[in-house]
Amino acid sequence: MDNVRAAQNPRVKPHETEPQNSQQKFLASSNDFVHIEKNLASLGFFTPSTKKIKGSKKKTILFSKEVDGKKVELRAVILPSAEYGLPITADQDKFLALQKIIADIRYQKGMVNNPIGFTSAELLRILGLKVNAGKNYSDILEWAKRMTLTGISSEGVVYLAGKQVWASDTFHVFERFVSFGKEMPDGTIADKNYIWLSEWQLENINSNHLLPIDLETYKQLKNHISKALVPLLQIWLYATRAGGCFEKRYHDLCQILNIRQYPNLSRIKEKLAPSLEELKSYGYLANWKIEKTSSGANYKIALYHGEKFHRDQRRRLAQCGPGLEKKAPVETLQDNDHLISSEVHSSLLEEMVKRGxxxxxxxxxxxxxTPGQPILDQLEWGDSLIRQAPRGKFYNPAGLYIHLVRENLILPESFESSQKRRLREALQQAREDEESHRLRLELAYSDYKKELIDRHIQRNFSKEHMRSWAQSKRLELLEQDKRLKDRWNEQTLQVLAENKVRSDIAKRLSIMTFPEFCKREQRKQQRAITDGGAVQSPTLLENSL
Incomplete structure (x- = not known):
C-alpha cells in the first residue's frame, strides 16, 4: 500500500530497494539476535503493561555507584507525553524490530546515519504480525510518536560511548518522526516512515555500546513482565555469571518495572511467578526464589542463571583482546573483566590479516x-560459508569477515568451530572419566559389602547352619509363590535363597551407604596425596571394618 501511494505522487522520494547482494540478504536474515542500546536496556525505559499508561507524570529509577570510594545515588526520570503516556511492552517489541532494520543498514553502509527509513509492513513482518490489519499500522504510528515525545532526564546515568562520559542532560530516543505520505524536511513526500535517532543513540550504536537480545525467543514470550525483564537479564546475569545467581531487592525491581509493590509474599508471587516461570521454561532462568533479606525487613528476588544464558555465552568464548581500552568505563553495567593478554590480541589480529x-x-x-565475543569462531564460520558457497558468490571475502565480527553475528547451533569441538571433546572425555570412576566405585562398594558379610559369616556361622538357613529361605520363597518351582530350576532357587540369607545378615551389620563409601574413598585418596603415598584400591578394606 505504501508503494502504491508513492507511485501516485510525483513528489514522493524513490523507494529504497532491498540489498541485491545475496550474501547480504542471507546474513541479515540468519541473525536472530538484535542489539539494543545499553542505556535503554538498563533504565527500565519500557514499562511492562498490556494497556496504555496515561496520566502518569513521570517514572523515576534510582541507581547507585561508587565514585572515589564513596557511594553516590544517581537517577533517571522517564518523562511521558500527556497524549501518549509511558512506553509499554508493545513499544519495546517494535523498538527491537527496528533494531533489526538498523543492523541491516549498518551492515550495508558500515554505520548508521539519520534518517532511518522503514515501511510499516517491514516492521510488522519482523514481529510476525498481520500486514493487512489497519490497526497494526495505526499502532506503529502511535509508537513512533510516543518514542519521539518521551523524554529521559539523566543525572549521571546515561553513558555516551563516543565521548566516554556520563551525561547529566535531558534526551529523547527519537528526535523526529515523519510518517509515510507526509512532507520531509527537503520538501519531498516520504515514501516510507522515517525516524531521526537522537545523537546519543547514534553515537552509542555506532560505538557498539549494545546488548544482544534473542529476538526469536523474545517474540514467543507471552507475559509482559517476562519481556521487560529480558534486556535487564542480559546485564544482571552477565555481571554475576561467576556466582550463578543474581539478587535484586523487590522494592528496586518494582521501581524499575513501575509495578505495584505488595507487602505480602503470596501477592508478590501471584504477580511475579507467571513471568518468572515463563522465563524459566525458555531457559533464561534455571530457578528463582523470593525470600526475606538478611535484615528480615524486606524481600529480595534471587534469579539463577539458566541454560539459555550459558548456551549464548558459549557462543562468545573467544575473547577480544586488550591492552585495548574499552569505551565503556568500569562503572557501566557492562562488566570489564573480560580483557585478556596482548598475546591473544596479536593472535586474533593475525587471524584477520591472513584472511585479507x-x-x-x-x-x-x-x-x-563486545565482551566475550567469539571472534575466532566467527572467522571460522566465514571460512565455512566461503568453502560451501558457489564459486564467485563471495567476491569480497574480507568484507564477509569484517561483517561477521562487526555485527557480532550469532553462529548457527549446527556449526562446530575448533573451539567448540575442543570443548565438546573435553566434555565427552570428562563424562567418560566420571562414568568410569563411578563404575569403579560401584564395583568397589559391592566388593566391600560382600567382604564384610563373608567375614561376618566366617566368624559366626558354620557351613551346616548356613545350609539349613538357606533351605528355610527356599521354602519361604516357594510358599509365597508356588509358581516359582515351575519357572526356575533348583540351582536358581538355591541362589535366591542364599541371597535372602545374606540380605538378612546385612541388615544386622553396620554397612556404609554408597555416598558414605564414596566420601571415605575420597578422604583416603586425599590423605594419600597429602602423605605422598600411593592411593590404595577401593577394594581393599581398612583394618577397622
Missing part, C-alpha cells in the same frame, strides 16, 4: 568488539 582484512581495520574491530 587490513591491519588497521582489524585493530579497529578488536577495539570495538
Amino acid at each position: 582484512v587490513g591491519e588497521a581495520t582489524a585493530g579497529d574491530l578488536l577495539r570495538n568488539c
